[in-house]
Amino acid sequence: xxxxxxxxxxxxxxxxxxxxxxxxxxxxxxxxxxxxxxxxxxxxxxxxxxxxxxxxxxxxxxxxxxxxxxxxxxxxxxxxxxxxxxxxxxxxxxxxxxxxxxxxxxxxxxxxxxxxxxxxxxxxxxxxxxxxxxxxxxxxxxxxxxxxxxxxxxxxxxxxxxxxxxxxxxxxxxxxxxxxxxxxxxxxxxxxxxxxxxxxxxxxxxxxxxxxxxxxxxxxxxxxxxxxxxxxxxxxxxxxxxxxxxxxxxxxxxxxxxxxxxxxxxxxxxxxxxxxxxx
Amino acid sequence: xxxxxxxxxxxxxxxxxxxxxxxxxxxxxxxxxxxxxxxxxxxxxxxxxxxxxxxxxxxxxxxxxxxxxxxxxxxxxxxxxxxxxxxxxxxxxxxxxxxxxxxxxxxxxxxxxxxxxxxxxxxxxxxxxxxxxxxxxxxxxxxxxxxxxxxxxxxxxxxxxxxxxxxxxxxxxxxxxxxxxxxxxxxxxxxxxxxxxxxxxxxxxxxxxxxxxxxxxxxxxxxxxxxxxxxxxxxxxxxxxxxxxxxxxxxxxxxxxxxxxxxxxxxxxxxxxxxxxxx
Numbered sequence: 001x002x003x004x005x006x007x008x009x010x011x012x013x014x015x016x017x018x019x020x021x022x023x024x025x026x027x028x029x030x031x032x033x034x035x036x037x038x039x040x041x042x043x044x045x046x047x048x049x050x051x052x053x054x055x056x057x058x059x060x061x062x063x064x065x066x067x068x069x070x071x072x073x074x075x076x077x078x079x080x081x082x083x084x085x086x087x088x089x090x091x092x093x094x095x096x097x098x099x100x101x102x103x104x105x106x107x108x109x110x111x112x113x114x115x116x117x118x119x120x121x122x123x124x125x126x127x128x129x130x131x132x133x134x135x136x137x138x139x140x141x142x143x144x145x146x147x148x149x150x151x152x153x154x155x156x157x158x159x160x161x162x163x164x165x166x167x168x169x170x171x172x173x174x175x176x177x178x179x180x181x182x183x184x185x186x187x188x189x190x191x192x193x194x195x196x197x198x199x200x201x202x203x204x205x206x207x208x209x210x211x212x213x214x215x216x217x218x219x220x221x222x223x224x225x226x227x228x229x230x231x232x233x234x235x236x237x238x239x240x241x242x243x244x245x246x247x248x249x250x251x252x253x254x255x256x257x258x259x260x261x262x263x264x265x266x267x268x269x270x271x272x273x274x275x276x277x278x279x
Numbered sequence: 280x281x282x283x284x285x286x287x288x289x290x291x292x293x294x295x296x297x298x299x300x301x302x303x304x305x306x307x308x309x310x311x312x313x314x315x316x317x318x319x320x321x322x323x324x325x326x327x328x329x330x331x332x333x334x335x336x337x338x339x340x341x342x343x344x345x346x347x348x349x350x351x352x353x354x355x356x357x358x359x360x361x362x363x364x365x366x367x368x369x370x371x372x373x374x375x376x377x378x379x380x381x382x383x384x385x386x387x388x389x390x391x392x393x394x395x396x397x398x399x400x401x402x403x404x405x406x407x408x409x410x411x412x413x414x415x416x417x418x419x420x421x422x423x424x425x426x427x428x429x430x431x432x433x434x435x436x437x438x439x440x441x442x443x444x445x446x447x448x449x450x451x452x453x454x455x456x457x458x459x460x461x462x463x464x465x466x467x468x469x470x471x472x473x474x475x476x477x478x479x480x481x482x483x484x485x486x487x488x489x490x491x492x493x494x495x496x497x498x499x500x501x502x503x504x505x506x507x508x509x510x511x512x513x514x515x516x517x518x519x520x521x522x523x524x525x526x527x528x529x530x531x532x533x534x535x536x537x538x539x540x541x542x543x544x545x546x547x548x549x550x551x552x553x554x555x556x557x558x
Contacts (some may be wrong), residue, residue, distance in 0.1 A: 005326075006286060007285060007286055007326055007330070008326075008329075008330050008333070008490070009287050010286050010289070010290050011289050011290045011327070011330050012330065012334050012336075014290045014293065014294060015294075015334075015336060018294070018539065019396075020393075047284075047286055047287075047477065048290070050287075051286070051287050051290050051291065054287070055291050055294075057294060058289075062491045099446070099447070099448040100448065101445055101446075101448075101518045103445065103446040103447070104446075105447070105448055105469075105471060105474055107447055107469055107471070108435065108471070108472075111435060111437060111438060112435050112436070113426060113429050113430035113435070113436060114299075114433070116426075117298075117430065133357070139419045140418045140419060140422070140438060140440060141422070141438075143419070143422045143426070143438075144422070144426050144436060147392060147395075147422070147423050147426050147427075148426075150392050151392035156387065156390060156391050156392070157388060157390045157391070157392060157423060159390060159420075159422075161419060161420060166380055166382065167378070167380075167382040167383075168378075168382070168386055169378040169382065169384055170379075170383070175486070190384075190386055192384060192386070192387070192517065193356070193386055193387075194552060221368060
């Protein structure tokens with residue numbers, strides 16, 4: 001390949017690094033790829049650091065030492081994250097979303113790659129320091145968000161199911177009690193799905209009582225895994241006491257009043273505190 | 280914002296365009312964003328066209344006229360696609376993947392964002408010309424691939440479920456017969472999930488008899504939608520005659536011989552013909 005311009009190297013570096021968040025690329029990967037000197041690549045990386053900072057695209061870190069190199073970290077500024085969540089809370093509070101029975105229609109949002117990509121980036125930014133090995137979710141509605149988060153963290157996704165499927169081999173099954181409906185449900189996870197001693201991030205679109213999150217923690221124990229992070233897109237204001245304590249929810253659903261035609265989705269108190277946002 | 284270097288503009292342009300495939304951005308979007316003249320942005324775009332072509336990152340197209348602008352099209356070269364599928368066929372043919380009952384373990388692959396991103400790009404590249412409005416799939420195992428494909432096509436994802444959920448409002452339910460097991464199953468889709476007269480792309484991880492694909496076509500009719508594209512990651516060699524005719528499968532599962540410890544996943548004949556690949 002003939003020598004590349006700096007323009008070309010920088011654009012391609014940005015694409016390669018952002019496509020594999022957290023992955024440490026050695027400088028020699030790039031000196032070989034571009035046929036350039038290490039000093040040239042170093043200068044490219046410095047320019048790139050400024051670019052991603054200026055446009056709030058995350059951050060690029062240089063790791064010194066023999067095992068060193070360069071990696072992309074999927075961070076997001078407080079302002080950008082707050083703006084994304086404010087827009088989403090307005091969209092979700094539209095009264096056309098109220099369904100019979102007082103439910104809130106969210107499928108168009110939680111299945112939208114454009115929207116879930118933004119939220120996945122927020123979760124990845126928050127949970128990146130926890131050195132997560134897998135993102136885990138329960139079928140079905142949280143899967144797009146869990147996938148987006150896993151992609152930004154560059155880790156595999158694990159999907160827990162409600163029913164056993166012969167095609168997936170032996171499984172661990174546990175029963176759990178839904179926090180809100182008190183119904184007994186089953187969680188099924190293929191024995192091959194998780195490496196033992198892993199660190200899991202549980203992601204879901206919605207939390208009411210917290211029974212599902214509790215179930216995931218119990219299931220993780222059967223695999224000798226721990227769950228250092230729980231990320232929820234929307235939690236209900238009530239019940240105030242959930243079956244898990246330590247979780248990050250982004251939005252809070254205050255009430256769906258079918259008769260009054262009013263729904264209120266706001267930023268969660270934890271988020272407002274974390275990002276120092278005024279109500 | 281102070282004037283940017285060409286390096287910076289090009290990197291950011293690449294990120295913005297590739298993050299919203301198919302979306303036409305007017306030149307004035309970028310002249311305003313960067314505070315640069317239209318001629319400068321035009322030159323940037325020309326450089327970018329060369330970069331994405333050289334690194335097989337897709338293609339960038341300029342659309343002339345009053346409604347014109349520039350967009351990213353998620354294409355992939357035959358060589359790169361063939362290489363991705365060859366590697367995957369080798370990985371899926373490992374005998375450690377054979378499960379009791381003659382099933383093939385694929386969960387680690389079909390839930391991997393890294394792997395599904397590659398396959399989603401291949402499908403998006405193939406189906407982009409069909410002007411798809413939604414990607415549709417049936418829960419659960421095809422969701423990550425369908426999400427990845429929808430992201431590359433920059434269209435919403437729709438997930439058909441097997442059970443009704445009160446929280447999603449009124450739904451259309453149809454019964455269909457699984458092509459292989461002949462079992463009657465139900466498909467449920469929220470009435471609000473799809474706009475009428477839309478063009479759907481059905482994506483799934485696995486096809487045996489084709490009953491699910493057939494069911495999706497029937498369900499689509501209830502929404503006055505058509506299904507101009509069907510993309511399948513792995514189809515079984517038998518039965519040869521499926522319940523749908525017009526679909527693109529990437530890989531073919533030839534047999535899982537539990538006793539012989541042999542499994543054989545190869546590139547599908549359609550793919551080998553399309554990309555002129557030797558067996």
